[in-house]
Amino acid sequence: MPHPLVHDSTAFDPAEAIVHTIGLSKRYGDFDALRDCSLNVQKGEVFGLLGPNGAGKTTLLRLLLGYLFPTAGSATIGGLDVSKNSVAVRRLVSYLPGDARLPRHMRGRGVLEFFAEMQPAGDLQRSLKIADHLELELKRRVAFMSTGMRQKLALAIVMGARTPLLILDEPTANLDPSVRGLILDMVADAQSEERTVIFSSHVLAEIEQVCTKVLFLRRGIIAHRQRLDELKQRHRILAQLEPNTLEPSFSVPAELKGQVEINTFTPPAEPNTRWVRMDTAGDLTPLLPWLSQLPLQRMRIEPLGLRAIYDEVHIGSTVENPPSTGGSQ
Numbered sequence: 001m002p003h004p005l006v007h008d009s010t011a012f013d014p015a016e017a018i019v020h021t022i023g024l025s026k027r028y029g030d031f032d033a034l035r036d037c038s039l040n041v042q043k044g045e046v047f048g049l050l051g052p053n054g055a056g057k058t059t060l061l062r063l064l065l066g067y068l069f070p071t072a073g074s075a076t077i078g079g080l081d082v083s084k085n086s087v088a089v090r091r092l093v094s095y096l097p098g099d100a101r102l103p104r105h106m107r108g109r110g111v112l113e114f115f116a117e118m119q120p121a122g123d124l125q126r127s128l129k130i131a132d133h134l135e136l137e138l139k140r141r142v143a144f145m146s147t148g149m150r151q152k153l154a155l156a157i158v159m160g161a162r163t164p165l166l167i168l169d170e171p172t173a174n175l176d177p178s179v180r181g182l183i184l185d186m187v188a189d190a191q192s193e194e195r196t197v198i199f200s201s202h203v204l205a206e207i208e209q210v211c212t213k214v215l216f217l218r219r220g221i222i223a224h225r226q227r228l229d230e231l232k233q234r235h236r237i238l239a240q241l242e243p244n245t246l247e248p249s250f251s252v253p254a255e256l257k258g259q260v261e262i263n264t265f266t267p268p269a270e271p272n273t274r275w276v277r278m279d280t281a282g283d284l285t286p287l288l289p290w291l292s293q294l295p296l297q298r299m300r301i302e303p304l305g306l307r308a309i310y311d312e313v314h315i316g317s318t319v320e321n322p323p324s325t326g327g328s329q
Contacts, residue, residue, distance in 0.1 A: 061167055116161075
């Protein structure tokens, strides 16, 4: 039986999808870079992609843009087949690759002018405004820019274009925390303009902040889908059991079945103690009377968050560190 955290919690309406894939796959010899990927990205949402290096995120993005041809399956953007109409598809998309390369001999402003002319939806004034907001020195040649400055320049190009779809592959890489916050604000602004964003990142906090749905990839396969509004209704309870407590004494009552999943463990730092982890779904109110009757010594309740889902998908069940202070929290 699958773990209750790892399930498909998203419901898609293909009629409202700007991105639609069916069984999309890419194989290199005996290696599946992406296998049987079927998804829909709805218009106006921020769709997150999560997974470690090699999970298939960049392969998926390059297939969507027509840079790679699929071994099997199909994909459309705006109703256009990405393999048969790749040029038309790119008019709808502004893409930030994870390894953006810019003309090193050109100055920053010249790069913005060049790409604004190349992209039918390019908007030089908008790109200049973004560059100014990011405090980017445009008189400097790309060759003499730092890695962070080049990332800012690439973002000004991509975010400046008025396309209905933005595809951002690790957009905050090489940026300091304050600038990362500005980029996340820009993503939120794009959504408020009813643009669609596909956001690939290793930083869970960024995904939680801006995304409406998240797709977890593992070894080229979709491992989990998650709506962020549903995740915010989930909590994790960690508590130390009183000595000599028998497990049946904290079993879930029938009326709460399906709302809470229980696992016990002994943390390595406290080998003489026994702890219980409870992952809950929905409102906590029905659980509180039951929790008050359990033989617990220390307890903390926290939002479940993407970290717990990520660990469940990619690592398996983990042993948490117990609270560092006594008493209920």
